[in-house]
Amino acid sequence: MHIYSALISLAWLxxxxxxxxxxxxxxxxxxxxxxxxxxxxxxxxxxxxxxLVSTGFLYxxxxxxxxxxxxxxxxxxxxxxxxxxxxxxxxxHIYGTDWNADEPTFVSYGLSYDNRSASWxxxxxxxxxxxxxxxSIFVLANPYYPYTxxxxxxxxxxxxxxxxxxxxxxxxLEGVVEDYIYSEGSGVHGTAFSPSGAxxxxxxxxxxxxxxxxxxxxxxxxxxxxxxxxxxxxGSDPRHLAVHKKGKYVYAVLxxxxxxxxxxxxxGGKLTYTNETYSLLPEGRSxxxxxxxxxxxxxxxxxxxxxxRSHEVANPGYVSGFSLAEDDxxxxxxxxxxxxxxxxxxxxxxxxxxxxxxxxxxxxxATGLVQVWEATAGFDDVALAAEIQIDDGGGxxxxxxxxx
Ligand SMILES: *[C@@H]1O[C@H](CO)[C@@H](O)[C@H](O)[C@H]1NC(C)=O
Ligand SMILES: *[C@@H]1O[C@H](CO)[C@@H](O)[C@H](O)[C@H]1NC(C)=O
Ligand SMILES: *[C@@H]1O[C@H](CO)[C@@H](O)[C@H](O)[C@H]1NC(C)=O
Numbered sequence: 001m002h003i004y005s006a007l008i009s010l011a012w013l014x015x016x017x018x019x020x021x022x023x024x025x026x027x028x029x030x031x032x033x034x035x036x037x038x039x040x041x042x043x044x045x046x047x048x049x050x051x052l053v054s055t056g057f058l059y060x061x062x063x064x065x066x067x068x069x070x071x072x073x074x075x076x077x078x079x080x081x082x083x084x085x086x087x088x089x090x091x092x093h094i095y096g097t098d099w100n101a102d103e104p105t106f107v108s109y110g111l112s113y114d115n116r117s118a119s120w121x122x123x124x125x126x127x128x129x130x131x132x133x134x135x136s137i138f139v140l141a142n143p144y145y146p147y148t149x150x151x152x153x154x155x156x157x158x159x160x161x162x163x164x165x166x167x168x169x170x171x172x173l174e175g176v177v178e179d180y181i182y183s184e185g186s187g188v189h190g191t192a193f194s195p196s197g198a199x200x201x202x203x204x205x206x207x208x209x210x211x212x213x214x215x216x217x218x219x220x221x222x223x224x225x226x227x228x229x230x231x232x233x234x235g236s237d238p239r240h241l242a243v244h245k246k247g248k249y250v251y252a253v254l255x256x257x258x259x260x261x262x263x264x265x266x267x268g269g270k271l272t273y274t275n276e277t278y279s280l281l282p283e284g285r286s287x288x289x290x291x292x293x294x295x296x297x298x299x300x301x302x303x304x305x306x307x308x309r310s311h312e313v314a315n316p317g318y319v320s321g322f323s324l325a326e327d328d329x330x331x332x333x334x335x336x337x338x339x340x341x342x343x344x345x346x347x348x349x350x351x352x353x354x355x356x357x358x359x360x361x362x363x364x365x366a367t368g369l370v371q372v373w374e375a376t377a378g379f380d381d382v383a384l385a386a387e388i389q390i391d392d393g394g395g396x397x398x399x400x401x402x403x404x
Contacts, residue, residue, distance in 0.1 A: 020065045022355070023073070023115050023403045026363055026370050027082035028056045028395030029099055029346060055100055056081030058109065059390055059397070060116055063361075063372055068386035070370060074117040080107040083135075083346075083398045089143045089170050091403065094118055097136035097151075099398075103127050104136045106151050106164060108173040115403040121172035126151065130160030130179055138190050141170070144197035148177060148220030152188045158206070159186040163220055178221050182211060189255070190240035195247045199226065199269035203238035205255055210238050212269040229271045232261045242295045242304065244329030251304060251331070253280075253295035258287045258308040260295055260322070262331050278334050280308040280320050289315065294350040298357040301329060303379065305352060305360050309344035313366060317344035321375060321382055336381050342366040349399035359385070363397040370397050 060074035082096030091111070098105035105125045109118040126136075133156025142148045147170030151162045163177040182188060187206030193199070193215070200222060202211040208231040213222035231238050237256035243265075244250070250263045250271055258280045263271040280292055295306045304322040316339035323332040340348055345366035353359035358375040371387040390396040 022063045022065075022353070024061050024063060024351065024361055024370070024400050025085065025094065025118070025403060026059045026061065026390075026396065026400040027085045027096055027398040028059075028392065029081055029083050029365055029398050030395060055079055057392060057395060058082070058085070058094070058118055059370070060118075061370060061388060061400075063386065068372060068374070070372060070386045070388040072388065072390070076109070076118050078107070078109075078120060080105070080123065081395060081398075082107065084138050085399060085401055086139050086141055087401055087403070088141050088166065089147050091115075093121070093166075093170075093172060094401070095139045095141060095149055095173060097139055098123065099135060101125070101136070104130065104134050104151075104153055104162075106136055106139055106149070106162075106173055110172065111403065124164050124173045124175060126162045126176060126179070130158070130162065132156055134158040134160075138188070140191045140193070141166075142197060142215070142220055143193060144217075146218065146220045149173060150191055150200065152191065152202075154187055154189060158188070159184060161188060161202075163222065165220075177219065180222050182225075183207065192241040192243050192250070194243060194265065194269060195245050201241050201243070201250060201269075201271070203241050203252055204228075205237045205239050208235065208237050208256075210241070210250075210252060210263065210271055212271060214269065226268050227270045229263065229273060231256075232259075232273055232277050233257060236261070239292055240294055242297050244297060244324065245301045246327075246329050248328045249274075249330060251295050251297075251306075253292045253306050253308075255292045256287065258290045258292040260304070260306045260320075260331070276331060278306075278320070278322065278331065280306055280318055280337070282318070282337060290317070293317070293344065293348045296350050296352050296360070297324070298352045298360075299354055300357050302326060303335075303357055303375075304331065305350045307340070307344070307348045307350050307362070309346070309348040311343075313343045313345075315343060316340050317342070317348040319348075319350065319362065319373065319382065321379065323379070335379055338382055340364070341369065341371070341384070341387075347398060351400045351402055354402045354404070361400045361402065363400050365394070365397055368392065368394075368396040370400055
């Protein structure tokens with residue numbers, strides 16, 4: 001074989017060998033007590049000192065498609081427990097909440113060149129500009145210039161949210177651009193951008209409604225609310241949102257009623273309820289015993305995943321798969337509904353694979369699991385493919401994001 005083509009085949013071999021391996025990272029909620037940390041740290045003074053200032057972890061995991069398996073490849077100790085993490089527009093930074101901070105705070109990390117680890121970049125303490133007693137709960141990066149980051153709060157009186165800057169090309173969190181108020185009684189648990197980035201949708205769980213804000217393309221500010229739409233029923237409580245890439249439909253997971261509701265996206269970002277909801281529970285289960293969690297479109301936007309969690313630890317949560325119309329993303333039908341291994345705790349969060357419609361990662365903090373689930377080729381069923389248990393004394397696992 002000619003040396004040049006031999007080199008090319010070698011390169012191909014290398015590419016196909018890594019193509020089967022994907023990297024994901026999961027964050028943590030509350031952290032084990034100080035005594036537990038000291039016990040696990042042993043006698044090594046230096047290590048103990050480092051652990052004493054840590055209150056959270058980022059777990060870097062590797063998933064292989066063939067012979068499905070999840071392995072832990074790095075553990076980043078940090079001074080923040082991130083109940084929610086998200087990626088920057090270019091996948092080079094992780095932004096997170098600081099779940100245990102006294103003042104609402106957001107944190108940022110730089111990813112290493114190979115995505116296998118991250119380093120602390122700093123935090124933005126948003127302080128008392130929003131009302132007291134709130135925790136940072138959710139964070140989302142603008143995929144477009146000016147790469148602003150949108151932080152939301154929960155508990156206390158969380159009617160306010162904060163926009164943060166990340167520099168000209170979108171890097172580490174730098175500072176506050178603007179605080180903005182939704183309205184009295186609001187508490188937004190999740191946001192999503194329209195495909196062009198012109199609008200930000202906010203799921204106001206406390207206020208049982210969804211907001212549309214116009215995004216200023218120069219500053220990223222949310223100058224005024226364009227419109228609001230109510231949840232489909234009293235107490236349905238929209239929690240998280242997913243937007244179809246064709247820009248015709250927005251899907252909301254409803255925490256209160258454990259359903260997914262479909263909204264049509266019209267002129268000026270206005271959302272209209274299409275009168276279609278789909279339950280995330282089997283017949284006979286009461287929504288009062290569950291809390292709807294996550295909704296997410298698959299990489300091709302042909303399917304939708306959604307999940308709910310059980311309040312009772314003895315009962316499982318559920319995941320459901322739906323088909324979406326190829327031309328416009330209209331919800332067609334529920335394909336299946338499966339019980340998860342545990343209640344899901346505060347999580348049962350879903351992260352669709354970046355490569356394969358059939359796969360998603362699921363996290364749970366009832367026992368500390370990160371799992372990968374896989375649908376059958378015909379999309380008529382879904383099953384657990386691999387899992388890893390991360391026992392850090394109750395922190396793991398909040399949500400996960402796929403890096404590759
Ligand atoms: C991580 O991997 C993704 C996908 O391969 C890539 O786009 C991104 O630039 C990588 N990030 C870093 C920091 O290397
Ligand atoms: C939903 O149902 C209401 C009441 O029946 C009706 O007025 C409205 O037009 C319907 N909306 C859509 C988008 O079909
Ligand atoms: C899951 O996380 C929540 C939020 O920090 C916490 O209240 C709960 O106790 C955790 N669950 C377990 C089983 O540790």
